[in-house]
Amino acid sequence: MTTTALDPTAPLVFDTAELRGAGTTMHVAREIPAPEAYGLEAVYAVPKGAVLDIDVHLTGVSEGVLATGQVEAVAEGECARCLAPVQDALSVQVQELYAYEGSVTEATTEADEIMRLQGDLLDLEPAVRDALVLAMPVTPLCRPDCPGLCAECGVPWDELPDDHGHEVVDPRWAGLEKLRLADSDGESK
Numbered sequence: 001m002t003t004t005a006l007d008p009t010a011p012l013v014f015d016t017a018e019l020r021g022a023g024t025t026m027h028v029a030r031e032i033p034a035p036e037a038y039g040l041e042a043v044y045a046v047p048k049g050a051v052l053d054i055d056v057h058l059t060g061v062s063e064g065v066l067a068t069g070q071v072e073a074v075a076e077g078e079c080a081r082c083l084a085p086v087q088d089a090l091s092v093q094v095q096e097l098y099a100y101e102g103s104v105t106e107a108t109t110e111a112d113e114i115m116r117l118q119g120d121l122l123d124l125e126p127a128v129r130d131a132l133v134l135a136m137p138v139t140p141l142c143r144p145d146c147p148g149l150c151a152e153c154g155v156p157w158d159e160l161p162d163d164h165g166h167e168v169v170d171p172r173w174a175g176l177e178k179l180r181l182a183d184s185d186g187e188s189k
């Protein structure tokens, strides 16, 4: 497995050299634009360029660096029932251990279990993305009891009177009518 080299100037890549030796903490509080969309664009996502409000402590531990803190961002999407625009302020906790290259932790775990540092560079982005995506609803709704759309005319129930309805021929009767006609021609059976 090849890993791409981290860009030390990326907004979520931090040089943690000063945390070597354990016990030291670095506080990172900044607002940065989301480098890419997190989630399902057009359905429900923190859009690319949206503000990520990062407030994280990076602490040197013997095996690496522990990142703990909070990330806030606004997700946008569509209500799954009525298609109205939805906006949610997400606030998520981040807690992630980044192992030093050559540490016992690195040697005894898989790269997808525990994150790695590259030298002293720590990439907070995957942890931020994962935390935000995990906090997203499976079914985004404009409100928990959204009644959705009328299946006949597609108008949101919220905009329709309580007695709204449609005069429709019951499809079961339409089917029977076809059978009756077929029987009378003698074509069926």
Ligand SMILES: [Zn+2]
Pocket: 079, 080, 081, 082, 083, 084, 141, 142, 143, 146, 147, 148
């Ligand atoms: Zn809705």
Ligand SMILES: [Zn+2]
Pocket: 150, 151, 152, 153, 154, 155, 164, 165, 166
């Ligand atoms: Zn209708």
